[in-house]
Amino acid sequence: MAKNTWEIAKKAIEEHENIFIFHHIRPDGDCLGSQFGLRELIKTNYPDKNVYVLGDNGGIFPFLVWDFDKFDEIPKEHFNNSLGVVVDANSSNRIQFAKYILDGNFTHMLRIDHHPVDPDINYDYTWEDATYAAAAEQVAYIAMKAKWKVTEKTAEYTYLGINTDSGRFQYEYVQQRTFDVMSYLHEGNNFRVWDVNFPLSVRDEKKVRFSAYVLLNYVNDGQVLWFHASKKVQKKFGLDENSANDVNIMANIGDCKIWVLFIDQPDGTIRARVRSNGIWINHICEKYAPGGGHEVASGATCQNKRDMKHLIEDLKAEVRKHAKN
Template sequence: MAVLEDIMKAIQKYNRIIIHRHQRPDPDAIGSQVGLAEILRASFPYKEIFVVGKDIPGFDWIGQMDEIDSGLYENALVIVTDTANSPRIDDRRFNEGEMLVKIDHHPNDEPFGDVIWVNDQAASCSEMIYGFYQHFADKLKLPKSAANALYAGIVGDTGRFLYPATTPKTMLVSGALMAAGAQASAISRREDEITMPLAKLSAYVYENLKLTKHNAAYVVLTDEILKKFGLSEAETSAVVPLPGKIHEVSAWVIFVQQADGHFRVRLRSKGPAINGLAKNHRGGGHPMASGAKAKDDDEMKDIIAQLDVLCQQWQEKE
């Protein structure tokens, strides 16, 4: 692929490379970011390689971020992984480098950057990073630290290989990462673990989950509820997959209240494509996993109604 050659030429050209990812990161955001950094550090030990963004304590086992001076962006290559649009990029200095590369597996709704490599058929951005390594295996090294980070990203974005985006290639890549030293069982166990407050919130989600006529499920997590369990909004990602465990549920939405009162909308599906719905409410994402925003109760009701229609249409086609 010509775009891979372009990315490699940029990596070889620049002696300073700064890697970004999206805000509110998940394992794939950090896994792809850190995995790429570890590959480049092992392969080009004379280059300066940095990863930037907010440190997330719950994911520090995948990798920790670097604090760098803005002056380091001068004459630097900036790579952004796992981020569909520029407003979501963590650390707003991403445009201060000399060259910008986008590597992502979401629909390319905003093609930012000088070089763009997007594959929306990939199960995760971490899978793409391994593909980049594999394409240049004669020039690149894959240390155990990179294998662990990339495996963590794949496990996160495939829901431990439960989501429909998981392909035979995903499994082959995962096996290759295990052969390279990724601690598969430890990583899966770590991503499956929750704290006691999250366990109690999980019980609340199941207790209060509602189902529409056509099997669209929804629950609202207000600021008051989160305070009751001693949790922050950022910690709620662990409960997002829970409704999908219920046989009757075709698609679901979890509304999480933000500090300014509006709601973050977490949409997931087993069949109906939901990214169009997300786009209609200031969001976007994958057909089976998207995010949006709702300003008030009326907009939340509108989203629930639209999700119910999508489930009905999907059921009629099945």
């Protein structure tokens, strides 16, 4: 069930002079696209406001410009009448540079998110709606409803988020509204989806070889497919924890219900990217903190191989439970 509407986000933005936008840890196309798309919208339609983006892109999507701001270089007076905005995220353990929020630097806080989660941050304004395919779709929807001008840069950023989080428009949350938003992104500018689609389609040869290896070596255990991208495997293909993360290599193979990609992290933890083609898995992932997300697209954190085994067993139990209903 949605919490509030687009209008609460517009109201929050209009009432503050200084806007600071945050994204989640381990950034993806949606959190980056919604973050920079919102920045461009505010700068275009409210040129007197100061807008800052905090975080980093982790080296992904290099075909777009990711000019992040440095917190320590921001004029102190801009923290007056300030609005901290969190897009595509919720709780502090999921937000990059959350310490700036927890330290109370901002007058008020706004959250724009499509994850159905109760956060540990006391937001003054919240627009949460899990029926959206992407947070970037929410951002673009605000622009459409508010009749904001959309520049080519805005369209590129928000389209990146919509495209990647919807699996190129194939997931169930894609609806007429999604295409209404897409149509609006084309108005009054020279935006072409090809300019984003083509660089997204270019495949790194190392990743292609990695994908082939995953397909030859995944484990099928009780309709749960899984593969462990260990540090050894990452090194074998010249990848790191960010580039060896395509969980959907194993999507919808045979009669599988859930697929999981475990990825060794530099800090010794093991990131689990979990996907399903119908069975809700976010409540299971929440047990392996930090974890959670969408009903059929979530993440979890394992401390060791024992946790990996427990997570797989929990997911298998959910498959059996689903089969009985």
